[in-house]
Amino acid sequence: MQHARVVITGIGLASPNGDNLAAFRSNLLAGISGVEFMEHRYIGKVPAGVCHFDALKYQGRKELRIGTRAGSISIYCAHEAVADSGLNWEAFDKSRVGVYVGITEHGNVETENEVYNISQFNYDVRCWTHHHNPRTVANNPAGEVTMNMKITGPHYCIGAACAAGNSGIVQGAQMLQLGEVDLALAGGVSESIRSFGIFAGFKSQGALAENADPTKASRPFDKARNGIVVSEGGCIYTLERLEDAQNRGAKIYGELVGWCINSDATDAVLPNPARQAECMRAALNMAGMSADDIDIVSTHATGTPAGDTQECHAVREIFGASKNVRINNTKSFIGHAMGAAGALELAGNLPSFSDGLVHPTINIDDIDPECAMEQLVTRQPQKLPRAETILNNSFGMLGINSCIIVKKIA
């Protein structure tokens, strides 16, 4: 079946180390981490990726008070993406715009806050806010975008654990191919650092990063890695059909040429490298490419001892013999932005198509032999032998794997 070609024409992001693509890219090339310590109810001081974008840029204070952090991040990113795309937004038919936001989870923050709130009133449930349900419905972040931007097309969130960023992009591309919309605002978002339960859950699982220096806490592939740095963030793309983008003379970041989402069907937490490899292979097949056609592999690795090793097995299986590919990891800079991770990590790599560089993986002081890959870029950026394709991995709990391939438009 011949599908319409789908391209990326705009990027809006909020990352712990940058509020726009230029700042994000600059910090990735300069080796600057965005992880800091934050104080958390019940948990205390934890390393976390905290975003510092101007939330009042596109929202009033009342809207901020009523809405959620995930909604606010999504609104910021969506506006920035549209502005970056150069679209004539005022004239665009808003009923033909779809909003597809990937989320790892949603509602934990708001529910925890309300339980804490009523604990201050002797658990009088009459003090439970009437804003709770609109804040916690699963479409909240995407819905807040539509209300803020007066978009009347479809909106919903894609719940896909930590594969959600990629999954939101895939959903947007598919809706464009089906002709359901003419513009997709697609990507992922996370507000998870506002939930103590997320930290406590990882801690109980033995998977929460600890380090005296927060900027060193996220260290995928390093021997001393000890878990995940939880982060917030967002990344929304404007996706269009290639023909539409070319007709309006749009700047094109790249084409979504291949993707796959599959399931391990084995364990809720432990990844399955065989299925991850299958996922990458299926994305390559869709793109009509072989491993040697890929220039950058953007890994998912989160800094957990088991997870990183498993992904390396899968990456080696596919790319072990590919001498020209370069492999990196963006979580080493920003921690694990959960639902936003896949979308943010792809965005951090996209400028390689124009600057010809690949940003490194930082915090590898002593590589774990189980994670050693000769194509892994560490410490310093490298000049790419070729900069035309990126394969972006994003995996999540309950055994969900996602992989996207983006190709430079000549």
Added chain:
Amino acid sequence: MTKEECKKVVLKIISEIAPDENLDIVKPNVRLRDQLELDSMDFLDIVMELRKKYGINVPEADYIKLASLDSCAEYLTPLFNRLKTA
């Protein structure tokens, strides 16, 4: 508490609920919804803040009595004073 003090309490609550509104221009005898961007959810917020901050419970049947600053003062001042003497 006087009625004027009661109005200040209500305005303080509204300033937190609708922080972008200019409350200097509020006319006490005009319905709040006719001069401010307040919807039904905002009025529920006012009721909630009265409960949480001052222990005043406004039954649904009495919400109409919170329509203007003057009517708020008329209705709430005795309730505030009753709390003080309780």
